[in-house]
Amino acid sequence: MKPCKKNLSIVLAALLALGAGPSITGSPLFRVSRISVEGLRLLETEEIMALSGIAPGANLYEVDLKDAAARIEAHPIVRGARIVRTPPDGVLIAVVERTPLALINLETLCGIDEEGVLIPFHPTFVDLPVITGVTLKVYTLGRPVSEEGLSRCLALLKDARRFAPDLWNQTSEVRPGPDRLILNLVGDGLEVWMKAEDVPAQAEKLRALEAAAKWPTLPSYVDLRFSGQVVVGPPKPRPEDEKAKENLKKKKPLMSEQ
Template identity: 25%
Template sequence: MVGGLFGQGKAPKRRKRRVMEAKPRPLGEAVARGMPGLAQLGWRGRTVLGLAGASVLVVGVLALAGRLDDVKADIGARLSRLARGEGFIVDSVTVSGRSVVKAGDVLAALDIERGDDILSLDLGAARERLQSLSWVQSASIERRLPDSIHVTLVERRPMALWQTDGKMHLVDQNGIAIEGEGAQLALYAKLPLIVGDDAPRYAAELIDLLAREPTIGKRVEAAIRVSKRRWNLKLDNGVEVRLPEEGMAEAFERLARLERTDRLLSRDITVVDLRQSDRLIVRLSDGAVQQMAVPPAKNT
């Protein structure tokens, strides 16, 4: 979706242009044919670029004379005045790829206003500011002469909710934390919850594993990083699954097989320990232990 960022309003007044009858210039036409972009600019664009070329020559001469610093500002001002006079000023800013990022944040990062000289804008710096926004993964900016700026955004896609220091954040597939407000967090409330200082770094591998076995994966309410080495999974029925540091995928697949064949997770247990590759350790619930401790009734 492409949308304009400037509000509705009157466009800035532009100076009336004089219509000049251009004389044939074979060399200029040949250059234009060799540079399609230049031909599209018309005589106004070639006038500006012509002055720019002359300015480069002047700068080179004055640099040899040690006067470069004295003329930089003057040349820049002349180019800016000429660009404005020929209509090379910002009249619209459009953006595509924006879904979550606020339009106001994009405009603030661009630092571009209607009426700015479009040729003197530092698009590289504006792009860096855009990419510093939490929700922006990448951005590109282009001038669409004579008077438009177009921004293309790629937003981050949240993969999980991350709980740390008592706060909630969103995390993308690269483990990058995304700042989110209450309303934004609520939109992603069904994402897996991960806990631990280094959890975002290893979350993508775990979530991919859970997706392979959705029967169990969809029951995981939280994944807790333990000692920065491995994961514990908290299921919707309160059962804790302890995964190993090495061979996590194999252990999870073993759990999935046991669930399919024996309905293991539906039994009266609180912990399933998969850290040993050659054995399965389960912890019974208190109720199950008490029931086992009651001696069978004697027949009378």
């Protein structure tokens, strides 16, 4: 805060303490004419202003800042909000938005953050990994959800974003299995089996494998779960081979000569 505004705040506080409240709250000098909002990436300034309920022309010292912040925090994308007066006529709203970690396909596509809180879809989420294979019977946007397979997916993606961002950026899909988490990578669609723990070490093994491997046919999977080793599955069937098999099945057997 600038010195002049800081000094003004001190003077106003002193006046209120001395019993000058009625004259201040009734003064036209302290009518809200400036509402500033900071911290937005997904939401619009106008939307936050409307949620706050702070109307231009309201007396600066009659605005209930706690109630206004609570109304803003009710939005599912908002993690927290803080509002301060900037005398003589201003209000500053500082918003902390939730950061999505992945997408999850429920009845509609939603974002989900590290804490398992569901977030309404936003066009900027399109490049996020998608969590599949999870069913939630009850959920509410803006509230955390809990499911064992989902929790394991979130734990892996959280550590990947923090300690192995290249793996997080490569992941197009992750789904839980009984004893593994199955990732599909962008590009060649390589299927990778991982566990939710020791993500940085598993990511390092994948980097080393991708740098060294020159397989003519993509393996059906790569298993990184075991310490000190990588298990590479058999070659993935090629589309043309699968098509040839289907054609053979369709052919009728030749009639034996009588």
